[in-house]
Amino acid sequence: MSSRTPKRQRTGGLPSFGAPSDADAPSAQYNNPSSFASSTRNLATSTTPTLATLCARVFASEFIRLRADEEIWSRISAQLKILPDVLIPKIFAMLQTSCPTYLAHEVIVTHFLRGPSIILHKDLPGVKQRTISDIARFNPGVRELQLINFDDIPDRIFATLIRNLRNLRTLVLRGCAKVGAETMRAVAETSRDLVTLNLNYTSVTPASLAAVVRSCLNLEVLKLAGIQNWTDATISNFYTALPEGFQLPALHTLKLRQTALSDAALSPVLHLCPSLRRLDLSFTLVRRPPQLLAESRIPPLEKLSLTSTVTSPADLVAVVNLLPELRTLALGALGASRGSRASIANTSAMTINDDALHALTMVLEQSVHIENINLVGNAKLGSTSRADGALSEFIAAVGRRCKKLNLAGIHSLRSSDLVGLVPTEASGVSPLETLILNNTGIDDEAGLYLAACPHLRTLAVAGTKMTSEGLFQVIDSCPKLENLDLTSCRGIRVVDRRRFFEVWEEARS
Incomplete structure (x- = not known):
C-alpha cells in the first residue's frame, strides 16, 4: 500500500456536530460522508461472560437455522416460553443485530414482548402498528x-x-x-x-x-x-x-x-x-448563558452543551468560571445561527477564535473534573502561525486530560498541534479514549503523537491526510483501539478502509 501523501480532501463543508455516536439530532448533522467507512475489531475482554450470555450468543448465531426446521423450532419455542423474563431483552437485542429480517411480527409478540424492558425501532422490519398495540396485552407490567x-x-x-x-x-x-x-x-x-x-x-x-x-x-x-x-x-x-x-x-x-x-x-x-x-x-436562541444560570440559581452543572449558539467569548469564559464541577462541555460551531447551513458555511460567523480559546484554556486548566470537550466546527481556530498557537496550548494543557475530545472540522489543526499528547514527567500518560479529528489538517506525523495515548478506543480521522504508515504505528501502540473512522481518507485504499485492522494484521505477519 502506498504511503505517499495524498492531495487534500475537499469536504465542501463541516462534519457532523457532536460525538459520532450522537444519533439523537439528525438535523444537527451536516455534510455526512456519502460512504461511511469505519473499521472495527473485537478485543478480548478481561472478564468471563456468564453461561447465560454465552448460550444467548450461540442461540442468536444459530437462529436462522433453528427457525428453518419446524420440528426443532417447536421445541425451541417451548423452551423460550419458560426462560426467565429478565433474559428476554438481552436475547432479543442480539437477534436484532444478527438477523433482524427474520424477526417477524408473530415471532416478536409470541416470544420477545416479555421482560422488564422493551426496545423497538422502526427499522426492524417485523415491527408493525399492531406489534406496538400488542405490548399491553403481552407485557402490561413492563x-x-x-x-x-x-x-x-x-x-x-x-x-x-x-x-x-x-x-x-x-x-x-x-x-x-x-x-x-x-x-x-x-x-x-x-x-x-x-x-x-x-x-x-x-x-x-x-x-x-x-x-x-x-x-x-x-x-x-x-x-x-x-x-x-x-x-x-x-x-x-x-x-x-x-x-x-x-x-x-x-x-x-x-x-x-x-x-x-x-x-x-x-x-x-x-x-x-x-x-x-x-x-x-445547543441550537437554541440562548445568548447570555452566564446570566441565565446565575438567575436560575441552579447548582453548578456537570454538563453544558452550547453548540451552535451565539454565545460570546467573554460569556463563554464567564459561564465556565461558574461551573467548578464541569465534566462535559460542548461548544461546536459557536456563532452559527441555530445550525443553519448558510451560517455554518460562513467562517466569519464563528465567534470563537484563538484569543478566545486561549482565555478558555486558562479557565479550564483549573477545572479538575473536565473529561469531555467538543469544539467541532469552530473554523477560526488555529488561525495563528506561531508554533505555540492556541490549539497546541489547549491540547497540552486541557485536551490531553480528557477522556473524550472532538476537534473535527477545525481545518487549521496540524499534526504538530498534537505534540502535547506526549507524556512528560509532570503530565503522565493521557487518559484519552475517544479522539475525533475528522476533516482537520493532520497527516502521518500525527501518528507519532497519537501513539502516545495507549488508552485510545475510538479514533476518527475521516477526510485527513493520514495513510497506513501513520495509522499502523497508532495501532501498534494502542492495544485498546477498536474503532477507526477512515471515511474519505485518500491515503487508504477504499477496499481497505472497512477492514483496516485486518490489513494491519496482514502487514505484521
Whole structure:
C-alpha cells in the first residue's frame, strides 16, 4: 500500500456536530460522508461472560437455522416460553443485530414482548402498528419502554397503549413524530412514577407537557430536543398551566436542543429545576448563558452543551468560571445561527477564535473534573502561525486530560498541534479514549503523537491526510483501539478502509 501523501480532501463543508455516536439530532448533522467507512475489531475482554450470555450468543448465531426446521423450532419455542423474563431483552437485542429480517411480527409478540424492558425501532422490519398495540396485552407490567422513530403511527395508538401500562419508569418516544396531546394525557393519568421521559422529535406542545410534569414529580431525565413548536410564544402556555411555586425537585437532566427558545423563555424553565446537573441548549436562541444560570440559581452543572449558539467569548469564559464541577462541555460551531447551513458555511460567523480559546484554556486548566470537550466546527481556530498557537496550548494543557475530545472540522489543526499528547514527567500518560479529528489538517506525523495515548478506543480521522504508515504505528501502540473512522481518507485504499485492522494484521505477519 502506498504511503505517499495524498492531495487534500475537499469536504465542501463541516462534519457532523457532536460525538459520532450522537444519533439523537439528525438535523444537527451536516455534510455526512456519502460512504461511511469505519473499521472495527473485537478485543478480548478481561472478564468471563456468564453461561447465560454465552448460550444467548450461540442461540442468536444459530437462529436462522433453528427457525428453518419446524420440528426443532417447536421445541425451541417451548423452551423460550419458560426462560426467565429478565433474559428476554438481552436475547432479543442480539437477534436484532444478527438477523433482524427474520424477526417477524408473530415471532416478536409470541416470544420477545416479555421482560422488564422493551426496545423497538422502526427499522426492524417485523415491527408493525399492531406489534406496538400488542405490548399491553403481552407485557402490561413492563417498566422500560423505548419506541424509536415510528413517525407514521398516530397519537391515539401510543395513548391507548400507555393507558394500559401502569408500571412505567422509563418512556422513550424519540422520533415518533405524531406523539402529541393525547399521549401526554395518557402519561399524566397512568405513569406517575415515571423517572425518564424522552420526547425528542415529537409533536408534544408545552401546554400538553404541563399535565405530565404536574403528575410525574419523580422525573429525573426530561428530553425535548427538536420539537419545532417549542418557541417563546408557545411556552407561556406551559407556565400558566403550573401552580405557583411548582418545581421538579428530582430533575437532573434537561435537553432542549434544537428548540426556538431564547433566554427570556429559558429562565423560568430552569427555575423549575433546583437539582439540575446536565443541560443541553445547543441550537437554541440562548445568548447570555452566564446570566441565565446565575438567575436560575441552579447548582453548578456537570454538563453544558452550547453548540451552535451565539454565545460570546467573554460569556463563554464567564459561564465556565461558574461551573467548578464541569465534566462535559460542548461548544461546536459557536456563532452559527441555530445550525443553519448558510451560517455554518460562513467562517466569519464563528465567534470563537484563538484569543478566545486561549482565555478558555486558562479557565479550564483549573477545572479538575473536565473529561469531555467538543469544539467541532469552530473554523477560526488555529488561525495563528506561531508554533505555540492556541490549539497546541489547549491540547497540552486541557485536551490531553480528557477522556473524550472532538476537534473535527477545525481545518487549521496540524499534526504538530498534537505534540502535547506526549507524556512528560509532570503530565503522565493521557487518559484519552475517544479522539475525533475528522476533516482537520493532520497527516502521518500525527501518528507519532497519537501513539502516545495507549488508552485510545475510538479514533476518527475521516477526510485527513493520514495513510497506513501513520495509522499502523497508532495501532501498534494502542492495544485498546477498536474503532477507526477512515471515511474519505485518500491515503487508504477504499477496499481497505472497512477492514483496516485486518490489513494491519496482514502487514505484521
